[in-house]
Amino acid sequence: MGAVAAARDDSELMLRVKAGDKASFDLLLDRYRAPVVGFLYRMVQNQAVAEDLAQEVFLRVYRARAGYEPVARFTTWLFRIATRVALTWLRDGRREQGQESVDDEHAGAAVREIADGRPSVEQTLVCEARLEEVRRAILALPGKQRAAVLMHKYEEMEYSQIARVLECSESAVKSLLFRAYENLRARLAHMA
Amino acid sequence: MNCPVRSEGRGESLLEYCAGRLDASKAAALEAHLEACPACRDFLANQEAVWHALEAWEAPPVSPGFDQRVYRMMERESPSAWWERFRTAWRRPAVPLAATAALLLVAGILSYRPAPAPEQPAQAVEIEQVERALEDLDMLGQWSGAEHAL
Numbered sequence: 001m002g003a004v005a006a007a008r009d010d011s012e013l014m015l016r017v018k019a020g021d022k023a024s025f026d027l028l029l030d031r032y033r034a035p036v037v038g039f040l041y042r043m044v045q046n047q048a049v050a051e052d053l054a055q056e057v058f059l060r061v062y063r064a065r066a067g068y069e070p071v072a073r074f075t076t077w078l079f080r081i082a083t084r085v086a087l088t089w090l091r092d093g094r095r096e097q098g099q100e101s102v103d104d105e106h107a108g109a110a111v112r113e114i115a116d117g118r119p120s121v122e123q124t125l126v127c128e129a130r131l132e133e134v135r136r137a138i139l140a141l142p143g144k145q146r147a148a149v150l151m152h153k154y155e156e157m158e159y160s161q162i163a164r165v166l167e168c169s170e171s172a173v174k175s176l177l178f179r180a181y182e183n184l185r186a187r188l189a190h191m192a
Numbered sequence: 193m194n195c196p197v198r199s200e201g202r203g204e205s206l207l208e209y210c211a212g213r214l215d216a217s218k219a220a221a222l223e224a225h226l227e228a229c230p231a232c233r234d235f236l237a238n239q240e241a242v243w244h245a246l247e248a249w250e251a252p253p254v255s256p257g258f259d260q261r262v263y264r265m266m267e268r269e270s271p272s273a274w275w276e277r278f279r280t281a282w283r284r285p286a287v288p289l290a291a292t293a294a295l296l297l298v299a300g301i302l303s304y305r306p307a308p309a310p311e312q313p314a315q316a317v318e319i320e321q322v323e324r325a326l327e328d329l330d331m332l333g334q335w336s337g338a339e340h341a342l
Binding site: 026029030033034037038041042047051054055058059062063127130131133134135138149152153154156158174175177178181184185188189190191 | 202203204207211213237238239241242243244245246248249251252253254255258259261262265266269
């Protein structure tokens with residue numbers, strides 16, 4: 001096992017990247033490619049845009065390597081960059097361009113994965129309709145609420161880490177999550 | 193235990209219970225409370241519906257060429273990449289010729305000075321002015337002589 005492979009800790013890997021070790025960057029990319037793209041996909045709801053933004057995130061990580069200091073968890077730093085990139089994209093109104101192409105093809109793939117065995121046409125349609133409702137409910141949330149819910153639900157982050165990512169207090173995160181889930185319950189509770 | 197919906201105002205413990213992140217002792221206390229509190233049961237049932245609906249939403253897989261695109265972007269940023277591209281381009285025979293031609297053209301443009309308009313020598317101008325002044329005096333003298341004659 002090489003020295004790079006032994007460096008399991010993200011911050012240690014990033015310090016190696018800072019020292020000029022590209023192989024450590026490859027490991028970080030391999031580890032966080034799917035979580036970052038997944039998070040951005042749910043933020044902007046367009047796979048092509050999500051991948052473009054994720055590339056920008058990894059490029060920013062690489063650019064910032066020289067000034068990297070392991071003062072917080074690597075994932076906090078990574079998701080802070082990802083959240084900023086996504087919120088900027090949403091704020092700049094570029095959402096309008098990409099929104100038309102909310103990935104139906106990928107939505108269909110997701111339905112196929114959820115359903116056990118081979119779903120009937122009716123089951124597929126019902127699943128797609130439910131997923132569409134979920135996507136629209138998430139899309140209706142303001143950017144920060146959306147980011148908080150996605151980090152809480154899919155990245156399983158604690159309130160304290162979400163607070164550091166969003167650069168606000170823990171109490172503000174509790175408030176964001178409460179309002180976000182309240183909105184989602186109003187829209188999705190009938191799915192029970 | 194205090195009612196999470198009424199006392200906390202944010203239902204925080206119910207959210208964490210639903211996410212499966214409440215520690216065992218707090219979860220047991222909450223379960224005991226739930227038996228007696230219809231408001232918390234309603235809150236929890238709705239939150240679980242949201243939770244399961246979100247679970248069904250999977251992100252699509254990342255495209256196979258993703259890493260390559262990231263590496264290309266990194267490559268473009270690297271200063272050595274610029275130098276390499278410059279060197280590769282310079283090895284092509286047409287590029288040095290074109291660059292030399294462009295250099296000569298620029299040098300020609302910069303060194304071009306338009307020919308100055310022919311100027312009258314300063315001495316000639318002065319002589320002309322003196323002659324005109326003498327002529328004027330002559331005319332004045334003739335005019336005053338004619339006035340006396342009248």
